[in-house]
Amino acid sequence: MTQKTLLIQGGTVVNELGAYPADLWIEDGKVISQAPTGAYASQRADETIDATGKLVLPGLIDPHLHFNSPFMGTITAHGYDNGTAAAAFGGVTTLIDFSTQPKGGSILQNVEQKEEEARGRAYIDWSVSGILLDAEPQTLAEIPQLIAAGLPTYKCFTTYKHSGRLMDDDSFLLLLEATAKHGGMLMVHCENDAIVNYHTEKLIAAGELAPIDHARSRPASAENVAIQRVVDLMREVPAPVYIVHTSTAESAQIIQRARLEGLPIHSETCTHYLILTEEKLKGPNAQLFICSPPLRKQKDVDALWHALGSGAIEVVSSDDAGVLPADNLRIGQGRFDKVPSGLTGIETRLSILYTEGVCKGRITLPQLVAAACSTPARLFGLYPAKGHLNPGADADVVLFDPTQTWTMSASTLHQNTDFCIFEGWPIQGKVETVISRGEYVIRKGELVGRPGRGQRVFRKQ
Numbered sequence: 001m002t003q004k005t006l007l008i009q010g011g012t013v014v015n016e017l018g019a020y021p022a023d024l025w026i027e028d029g030k031v032i033s034q035a036p037t038g039a040y041a042s043q044r045a046d047e048t049i050d051a052t053g054k055l056v057l058p059g060l061i062d063p064h065l066h067f068n069s070p071f072m073g074t075i076t077a078h079g080y081d082n083g084t085a086a087a088a089f090g091g092v093t094t095l096i097d098f099s100t101q102p103k104g105g106s107i108l109q110n111v112e113q114k115e116e117e118a119r120g121r122a123y124i125d126w127s128v129s130g131i132l133l134d135a136e137p138q139t140l141a142e143i144p145q146l147i148a149a150g151l152p153t154y155k156c157f158t159t160y161k162h163s164g165r166l167m168d169d170d171s172f173l174l175l176l177e178a179t180a181k182h183g184g185m186l187m188v189h190c191e192n193d194a195i196v197n198y199h200t201e202k203l204i205a206a207g208e209l210a211p212i213d214h215a216r217s218r219p220a221s222a223e224n225v226a227i228q229r230v231v232d233l234m235r236e237v238p239a240p241v242y243i244v245h246t247s248t249a250e251s252a253q254i255i256q257r258a259r260l261e262g263l264p265i266h267s268e269t270c271t272h273y274l275i276l277t278e279e280k281l282k283g284p285n286a287q288l289f290i291c292s293p294p295l296r297k298q299k300d301v302d303a304l305w306h307a308l309g310s311g312a313i314e315v316v317s318s319d320d321a322g323v324l325p326a327d328n329l330r331i332g333q334g335r336f337d338k339v340p341s342g343l344t345g346i347e348t349r350l351s352i353l354y355t356e357g358v359c360k361g362r363i364t365l366p367q368l369v370a371a372a373c374s375t376p377a378r379l380f381g382l383y384p385a386k387g388h389l390n391p392g393a394d395a396d397v398v399l400f401d402p403t404q405t406w407t408m409s410a411s412t413l414h415q416n417t418d419f420c421i422f423e424g425w426p427i428q429g430k431v432e433t434v435i436s437r438g439e440y441v442i443r444k445g446e447l448v449g450r451p452g453r454g455q456r457v458f459r460k461q
């Protein structure tokens, strides 16, 4: 199926430094060269795509999502089949799932199970970050093995003690030490467990169980304290750390200060924290907007855009972790503490970043590419194969039509859900064609890729 030679001409190529008219010459799944418009006019490719009027973007990378993830009595709605297809419709060509260490068990073994889940199903390239539940000698010994296996990122939690996922300070320092020694990157979910538990118990005792009480149970302070604690511990053992789903105005400042101090700290926010506020937890379908950390206030939304523009926050991921709405409602029973929290967003990131970010002047097009393509490629060990369109890169290309307008809705998306957190949102620009390693996955809005063609990418930092 790979085209021997493919010419994409007449478009505007975007990288993290700029947007400029250029043509791409692709051979056997790789970008061979890039030149000013018309430069290849005298050469004959097996296929030529006219990209006039289109933006030509590197395929997006989503470094944070949860496929087939068991959670609170159900399982996340996306797997490698429907999840990678929906991701591709959103311009994603590489994604990184999670695999959770069984309590006291081997994270490596569990990662192998992901190979099984992806086999014959994945439309686009993928990888996995392990979720570590302890820092026992066996787990620490597996860190260099994970890195050697091309899986150099792994995550831990500062909360969820009640379900055995909390990494205490003693263990966290050991993980930092192993990371510094072997060269991986530790991802951290930051919410202070004591603060969350204190508020949760008080709210439950008072019978305050509505969706908005979920946000009250996990205040901004819980996230800020936890991030500051990570920074303090990094001063003892400096090692690369990536703070997942930052959602508060203060978090970006804490991270920025730590970076200026010289600590190797990175961070992401997620699409939903850039758009929605906790007001959604008071409105219709409020229960379906519960996620952790919770949606915040408008001042946080504004600060996150600013942090993205200034570079304090470097990446935007989806944290796609939604369960089917019917499951959410059945299990949650209107109680915030029972809800399988998590939102669906694997397809919506590019549309939202373009419409709300680029079109509204909050970020530039190159900044969009940096946050969704180049920087995650570098931080997660996918660079130089992924994240850009310079010679030598995999030909992972998105043709984006900036002139189209449409309305975001569960019915206009391809995610495995009948609920859309951005229902009714007016969108500017649309993904038209998605190419992965020189092969069409989406062609003029139609899924034409073959399930199972997606490969696990060997990541190296």
Ligand SMILES: [Zn+2]
Residues within 6 Å of the ligand: 064, 065, 066, 319, 321
């Ligand atoms: Zn997550």
